[in-house]
Amino acid sequence: MVYVGxxxxxxKERAKEHEADVRLRRDKPISEHFNGAGHGGQDMDxxxxxxxxxSSRYYRLIKEFEFIKKFETQSPxxxxxxxxxxxxxxxx
Numbered sequence: 469m470v471y472v473g474x475x476x477x478x479x480k481e482r483a484k485e486h487e488a489d490v491r492l493r494r495d496k497p498i499s500e501h502f503n504g505a506g507h508g509g510q511d512m513d514x515x516x517x518x519x520x521x522x523s524s525r526y527y528r529l530i531k532e533f534e535f536i537k538k539f540e541t542q543s544p545x546x547x548x549x550x551x552x553x554x555x556x557x558x559x560x
């Protein structure tokens with residue numbers, strides 16, 4: 469299962485948030501997945517696809533959208549539940 473996301477914070481900080489979501493069994497797709505049958509928090513791995521030095525949230529969302537499409541990580545194939553087109557429309 470693949471999840472694509474962007475963050476303006478450090479990767480370390482964002483990873484700790486995901487780990488806490490799983491450990492504390494928060495009502496989030498990542499927690500539900502890794503706390504489901506046949507999985508555990510130790511199965512979670514993080515891979516940086518690209519580092520964007522552009523500060524524009526709009527630009528980051530466009531790049532995130534491209535990766536979501538490329539790797540088909542939108543639910544139900546992946547863990548991404550927000551519709552990225554809706555997020556982009558809100559910014560326009």
